[in-house]
Amino acid sequence: MVGIRYAASGKHSPSRRYVLVLVCIALLGVVLVSDFFWASSSSSAAASPYFSVPKIDEVRNAKGLKLSVPGRELNATFADLPAPHLEWEAMAEAPVPRLDGSAIQIKDLLYVLAGYGTIDYVHSHVDVYNFSANSWGGRFDMPKDMAHSHIGVASDGRYIYVVSGQYGPQCRAPISRSFVLDTETKEWHSLPPLPVPRYAPATQLWRGRLHVMGGSKEDRHEPATEHWSLGVKDGKALESEWRSEMPIPRGGPHRACIVANDRLLVIGGQEGDFMAKPGSPIFKCSRRHEVVYADVYVLGDDRRWKELPPMPKPNSHIEFAWILLNNSIVIVGGTTEKHPLTKKMILVGEVLRFDLGSMEWTVIGRMPYRIKTTLVGFLDGWLYFTSGQRDRGPDDPSPRKVVGSTWRTRLRL
Numbered sequence: 001m002v003g004i005r006y007a008a009s010g011k012h013s014p015s016r017r018y019v020l021v022l023v024c025i026a027l028l029g030v031v032l033v034s035d036f037f038w039a040s041s042s043s044s045a046a047a048s049p050y051f052s053v054p055k056i057d058e059v060r061n062a063k064g065l066k067l068s069v070p071g072r073e074l075n076a077t078f079a080d081l082p083a084p085h086l087e088w089e090a091m092a093e094a095p096v097p098r099l100d101g102s103a104i105q106i107k108d109l110l111y112v113l114a115g116y117g118t119i120d121y122v123h124s125h126v127d128v129y130n131f132s133a134n135s136w137g138g139r140f141d142m143p144k145d146m147a148h149s150h151i152g153v154a155s156d157g158r159y160i161y162v163v164s165g166q167y168g169p170q171c172r173a174p175i176s177r178s179f180v181l182d183t184e185t186k187e188w189h190s191l192p193p194l195p196v197p198r199y200a201p202a203t204q205l206w207r208g209r210l211h212v213m214g215g216s217k218e219d220r221h222e223p224a225t226e227h228w229s230l231g232v233k234d235g236k237a238l239e240s241e242w243r244s245e246m247p248i249p250r251g252g253p254h255r256a257c258i259v260a261n262d263r264l265l266v267i268g269g270q271e272g273d274f275m276a277k278p279g280s281p282i283f284k285c286s287r288r289h290e291v292v293y294a295d296v297y298v299l300g301d302d303r304r305w306k307e308l309p310p311m312p313k314p315n316s317h318i319e320f321a322w323i324l325l326n327n328s329i330v331i332v333g334g335t336t337e338k339h340p341l342t343k344k345m346i347l348v349g350e351v352l353r354f355d356l357g358s359m360e361w362t363v364i365g366r367m368p369y370r371i372k373t374t375l376v377g378f379l380d381g382w383l384y385f386t387s388g389q390r391d392r393g394p395d396d397p398s399p400r401k402v403v404g405s406t407w408r409t410r411l412r413l
Contacts, residue, residue, distance in 0.1 A: 086365035094404030098387040103375035122148035152203030159235035171276040171285040174199040200253030223251030270316040317372040335372040344398040383411040
């Protein structure tokens with residue numbers, strides 16, 4: 001009843017006064033502690049790669065970290081890199097749109113093979129683009145039992161060697177069958193099948209042998225590191241079986257494979273990919289975790305792989321997105337790590353250069369839009385690219401439409 005009398009008289013009991021004092025002290029403490037943590041986080045934000053665009057060598061260190069605070073500026077892995085302006089000119093549209101197609105340039109012709117039209121439809125023919133005439137024509141069929149996408153392709157200037165790849169639409173498994181095309185007669189011939197099927201393996205001709213390495217295993221997701229070679233000459237296999245070679249340090253599909261200065265290089269790529277949904281009668285694609293990397297490896301006389309400076313950002317889907325020009329490798333577009341918050345795929349819109357003399361990467365231009373699986377060529381000072389899957393617009397780097405557009409820009413290195 002004492003408490004009732006105090007309340008009625010408008011006065012506070014001693015116990016309530018003590019409680020009020022303690023509450024005030026607690027609130028003051030919370031304010032001081034919050035101010036301390038705010039100051040600490042603000043000072044560390046300047047060094048955090050998620051608050052400001054880091055240097056190129058910091059990008060790789062940020063891989064694997066998660067963003068938990070919305071609104072922070074993304075690092076250079078997920079953002080467009082500063083790039084000089086390039087003037088692009090629209091050229092003749094390809095006869096069909098293509099995703100994950102393949103291409104080889106021979107003189108002033110670009111042979112464009114296979115690829116998805118849509119996720120449910122794959123191409124089984126070759127289109128030919130004439131750089132000099134700016135025209136498409138000369139379409140012809142591929143063998144019926146040849147893969148339709150994610151194939152390994154290399155050429156000696158007349159013959160185009162096609163190895164393994166995915167047969168059919170959606171997320172079907174790879175096959176081991178391999179072929180060679182005589183571009184002068186348009187005739188196809190069989191080659192010894194790869195020892196096991198591979199999905200998007202790195203493929204190149206080097207020192208008289210057809211080298212095939214990496215890619216994904218039969219489940220389309222697990223990275224493979226095996227490396228095989230086959231002696232070939234004038235469109236014929238000199239051996240009945242593939243020979244095992246030094247495995248690559250890191251497996252996976254969708255990487256560029258280039259011979260430069262009598263060295264074999266593999267660039268970028270990823271580990272993991274979409275898989276067929278278990279039990280799906282049409283092998284419907286289901287999403288899986290992927291890691292895109294910036295790694296560059298070279299194989300030389302000692303038959304040992306060595307690591308070279310990495311790309312400015314992780315980059316994948318660049319198998320046919322490169323040219324070799326004036327002792328430099330130029331790579332056009334691609335796709336980098338998924339957005340750490342939205343988990344959406346992020347396309348690349350930069351043109352990258354790797355100077356083989358200085359061993360330095362630079363960004364030499366920006367494309368008309370971000371795009372992956374470009375098919376690239378070069379003639380008389382002009383850099384060309386065609387096809388692929390482009391972004392949703394300047395403010396949205398995620399993929400949307402598969403296109404057959406063709407572009408060119410002046411390029412002097």
